[in-house]
Amino acid sequence: MLDAGPASTPDERYLDVVAVRKSFKGVTVMDGMNFRMARGELVSLLGPSGCGKTTLLRIIAGLMPADEGSVILAGSNISALPPHRRNISVVFQNYALFPHLTVAENVAFGLRARGMSKADAVQPVREALALVRMQDFADRGIAGLSGGQQQRVAVARALVVRPDLLLLDEPFSALDRKLRETMQIELKSLLRDRGITGIFVTHDQEEAMGVSDRIAVMNAGRIEQFADPSTLYASPATPFVMDFVGLSTRLSGRVTGHDGALSVVQTPFGTLRAPGHRPPGAPVMIGVRPELIRLEGGAEMNRVDLVLEDVAVLGSKTMLQGRPADGARLLCELAGIRNGKARGDAVSFHWAVEDTLIYDAPDGAAA
């Protein structure tokens, strides 16, 4: 339940991960990680495998010790507490339901482990199962349940103990696509209604955008950007975030000068302009989202001429793909499917200068 009072500082810093370091066999995987979230927030840790998101989750849960740094939850330092004293529930990727127990016994496990009598546990277990619409399966074994049903039981088991924090490790990855989308919507509203503070770990950007208020994009043990989904998509802070969240086109170039508040960038297929001043001569990377590209536009827009290499009809939209001289791939997303374009057509891609993303070229990727 959310506290009714003013948004006090402890609520803003409900979970505070401070300067956490972790290395495995001499290899540092996390070097001074800081991570903070508010009470009642749903946050995703998004990143490719090996980025440290699961390590961070296990450190928060107490399943793995940090080499240095601290984890503070609701104002108390829990760094030294073992997992069973933290009151942090985890929904595991494979759900980790107890195969020797029934559905109801699985859900009752946390209550019984905390010393609640069998009789006292009956009512909360029934409520938790009703919450995930699994009340009819209470006396069934685990083996016969479908993936979606198992996930519901795992969520009920995690919530029945009223955790201070709920961690979900790739909770949807074992489900097929259709079911995944349904379960995402269902779970999000369930957690939201109950004011649960939750962290999703995922490598799926659509999932992260669908279920969370804010997303921490992680790469190589660091948080590259921590923002709400629309900020993340519209203004990615780094080329990695731009690449990882949504589709994008990336072009290499070099700054040749300035035009008012804009930088002029020479690329192998023409001169482009982008917001902000970059030092002349600097190697940069230009990015643009496919849905911001038009086939017509004025002289004030950025423009690249190319030949269409592929036209893919994707139902509600069409994806045009062209490859100009240097081999970079340009994607243009058009609404609808009737645009009369075909493979081999010569077209011009236009987009607004202010929609152009510009970054210092990553090491080794200079033009």
Added chain:
Amino acid sequence: MSPARADRIGLLVVPGLAYLGLIYALPLLLLLLKSFRDATGAFSVEEFVLIFGDPLQRSIMARTLRVAFLVTLLALLIAWPTAVVMRRAKGGWLTLFLVAMILPMSLGVVVKAFAWSILFRTNGFINQALMGIGLTDAPIRLLFTETALVIGAANVFLPFMVLPIYAVLQQQDPNLPDAAATLGAGPFYRFFKVVLPLALPGVVAGCAFVFSMAVSMYVIPSLIIGERQQTVAMQIARSFLFLRNEQLGSSLSTILLLVAVSVVLLSSWLAARLGARS
């Protein structure tokens, strides 16, 4: 596959069945029949009445069961941590453990039992070590004691306890103890409510193996404990080879067989019950 063809494939079992029937089941049956006859050949349970009425036989049976029980218990206590370590071992370490478990099985039991009898001697390694670290001033009598028998036999049968337990632990989802921990379960609760119940089928199988082998072992007690404190198996051999009392021998065999069969039946019933829940 046509039913006729399936039938013909079924015929492949005939050589195996014939072999087992001829050299295993038939002699066993004859032995069983003999145990229920008196000297004249008429049906009788007289021999069993005599055996259970004889304090010596009763003490031998009690010793046999006690030793088998203690061997099983000791093997279990050593095997559990070993299997847990093996569960976590990877690559070369795991291979080393598996070889350490399996290789000794290829060594004849006589060799192993004899090796133990050397260790247990008055001037053997164990006594020298005990005196060396000052635990005792004079050598302790180890050889020809039940303690030595239990320790030696538990060692010989250890792989049969470790491997089934390792097998079930290996199948266990490593996330389960973590899941239990995040739900508020401390180490003991996790062990007794999650890890152990899921490992029970393996524990039951291991105990059944070791107990049925320990209750009928002959070579190990002969070498470690000698004639002075007999077990049922030694008694059977003595009846046939020295006493020429086939009645006694076959009746004792029947008793031993019944013990072994009930252990196997009980354990498979237990395993099935445990398996049905999971």
